[in-house]
Amino acid sequence: MRLKLVSLLIILSGLSACSTTENPSNATENRRDQGNIAQNQLANAQSMYQMALNRQGADKIQLLYTARDAAITEQLWSLLEQICFELESTPSVDQIQNTLYIALAQTQQGKNSLALTMLTSLKSQLVLPEHITWHQYLTARVYASQGMLKEAMTHFFLASETATENNLDIANLNQDLWQTLTQLSSYALERFNRGSVVQQGWVNLALYHQVYLGAPVELHQAMNNWLRRYPGHPAASVLPKKLTELINVKPLQVKRLAVLIPQSGANERLGDALKAGTLAALDNRPLEETLFIDENLTTEQIASKLDQFNADFVIGPLLKDNIEKLTNAQTLINTPTLHLNTFDGERISQQHFFFALNPEHEVRQALEHFLTVGYQKPMLLAPNNNSGQRLVEYFNLQWQRYSEVKPQIGFYNDKKDMPNTITQLLEVDQSKTRINEIKSLFKQEVDSETRSRSDIDVVYILGDAIETRLIKPYLDVNVSTFAERIPLYASSKSHSKQIDKTDKNDLDGLYFTELPWMLEGQLKQHNLRMQYNALWPEDADIKQRLFAMSYDAVSLLGDIKQLSVISGKQFNGISGKLSIASNGTITRSLAWAQYKNKQIKMVELATEQPLPLFMHSASNLDASD
CATH class of the missing domain: 3.40.50.2300 (Response regulator)
Structure with missing residues (x-):
């Protein structure tokens, strides 16, 4: 995070070279003076700011510049906002650049309404490509922070196009654009697949990302084709690392599955419904071995059974108290796990996911x-x-x-x-x-x-x-x-x-x-519903819904890695359309x-x-x- 902010500082500081009030030689000399002041004073951003308030003229401005840079490095966004408002009253300051700094500070503090107002006020004043690019980029970040992904992408694309046309290197633009773009569904991506070559390049890369994820050979070939089709595209900067990550995302191979469900006590009947759904799904996904364990056993007993079984994956437990006890004991920390409930505590592993009828x-x-x-x-x-x-x-x-x-x-x-x-x-x-x-x-x-x-x-x-x-x-x-x-x-x-x-x-x-499972005649799994009705015609609604949840829990195992990488990717289950949020929680439509x-x-x-x-x-x- 700090490296990201330092690079942000360097690029934003580069906007100063575009100011109409400073020539290049003076800017270089001023930066050298600013560096000497900071080094001699060995001061932090706050003390530099306080010192500047007691100075006048050029000395004050130089100290404010240095304090502004230090505030970004130290991630003191409230202080950065104060410093920029102080600079705003100085006529010799590049006001557009300074306002962009204010908007940056406000977005980092979650003041999205103020930031958007600030950015909107600049629209008619933008002339320099650097200012236009940063304006579009910061606007996109505000929309993205509110989950307005489609609106954010419109501004991200404009920022990328302007940066490419003017050979600008905007810190974190490509990474943030890619992160937002890969959250869109394939339908939304297709609707964006038009416009400039830059925009189409980004969209086609994201489509390849979705279509070939989990197929290393096809993905590698698709990426090579993309590079030939879009030479010099800005998205190439995110490719080397991302390509390695994507190729390594192979479907999860589960051979030995452990299922933790209630098999005793007041919730035993709920456990029976979960077991039925699991077994029904296993008819279509045969594994080498499946072990059902009573989640109401002690942590020591559960750990012993799991050690002996050597599971590749665990589904369960169902009850929050049991999730908590196994989390505190770190019994499942090294095993990929799909808990059958939400959890209020901290997620202890990126391999742990949470599925509930929320x-x-x-x-x-x-x-x-x-x-x-x-x-x-x-x-x-x-x-x-x-x-x-x-x-x-x-x-x-x-x-x-x-x-x-x-x-x-x-x-x-x-x-x-x-x-x-x-x-x-x-x-x-x-x-x-x-x-x-x-x-x-x-x-x-x-x-x-x-x-x-x-x-x-x-x-x-x-x-x-x-x-x-x-x-x-x-x-x-x-x-x-x-x-x-x-x-x-x-x-x-x-x-x-x-x-x-x-x-x-x-x-x-x-x-x-x-849940689609509860709507007669609407399922592709019509035979499964008929079999269920024949076996359990009088089952309570809660048991039917738990059956559907456990059926989907097993069915999506082969897609769970891809779902966790692509937040816009969905799995069509009998309990709804499922996707995985960044915190590992499965959300349902x-x-x-x-x-x-x-x-x-x-x-x-x-x-x-x-x-x-x-x-x-x-x-x-x-x-x-």
Whole structure:
């Protein structure tokens, strides 16, 4: 990290040579003087800055320059910002270069809104190629930091094109561009495969990276073809190291698999479901040997069994407490492992991954769809318990990044509390009060109808299957007939295959996210579902979902290395589309379905990465340009 920042300092400092207020000979002499001052004083950035505040004229400016360079080297971003604001008041300073320094300091501190405002203010003043390139590069970094990968790539490509045309060496540009580019899906890459030769070169390199990863011979040949097609391309600077890394990424060869699941105690039935899913997947992926171990054994007993078995890979444990005990004992530190749950502690090995049926994934997916469609005022209904409160809090925190409008929240304690919660949120109770007041003024009967509030444009239900079937009728009767029907959404908790056998009527129109495995007739593995139904026709929903999770855990073993290298790469499983984040956590994208005419139908709902609030003005400005 420090080497990266030092190189950043060197290149940014090179912008000074482009200043219209300093000639080359003076710049060289000034830098020599700055170096002498720093060496003689043996001072750090803070003391140089304090010293500069007590100086005047050229001495002050020279000390501020030196303090600015030292602040970057020492990673003192807040101090760098102060120094640059001090220099901003000096007429002889290259103001554009100095503003770029301020934006750099702000991005490093996570002040992305301020940085973007600063960069936007510079757009009309940019003339020099060095300034244009750094402006585009820093703008791209702001977008990338917010997960806006497609928007970031637009600016990365412009920075790379300008740098190439003007023979500029911009520190870390190629590395950061490549890191962001390889997070895009193949579909997104294809959409970028146009424009300049520089842009097409980057995109084709990333496509080769995805297509041939895990095939060393084909990858090496593809890279050689790319080098012949794009001679002198800036991406060549990331090739030598990356090529070696990619060639070494071979599919994982697992011959001896150990599976840690509950085989005793209160969760033994969950362990049975996991074992069934594992065995079903092994029918398509035969191994030399598989060993099932009770995760509730002591760490010593588990370690002894693993030592005797000599496993290539471990799947499990399921329970967080057992993951924690094995992590603390470092029992699995040297063995590639796919835990069947999340873990709040520190990841002790890059070979450890975490796979859970995490409801937050569904909440995030629903939120992104709401923003894509343009819903502005969601209403959330959730049980007043730890799970409901956690998911509502997660939705709220994410929503605040993208909207100033606060969602309406309704917690219900039990089924008796649901009508009151809904009528209060929709303000139907206030409408009824007004109607009664008006009726009291007249002796004759007054025709009336209650009105619900009209600003709520979508409802998201976070209750279970029984609660959802009670909530939806209340919503149907309490929304005013004068208003359009509010779209209703729910998570997979609302769906139960067991309850659906006898009751789909009350849910007509409801959209929900669900594992593909739980949607009849929608799977390529149709025979697998038929076999499951024949063997376990009355299995609880949780056991069916755990079956799907363990089935996918085994099925993706051959792809797990590639998934961990390419964050945009997905595995199409029966539990959803799976990808691996940088922290080793498997994230899921579920299927959308809808209750319609007493049936469940798969639907395609638009979902895009939303734009954070502070980027809206910048995005509008870019569009107008």
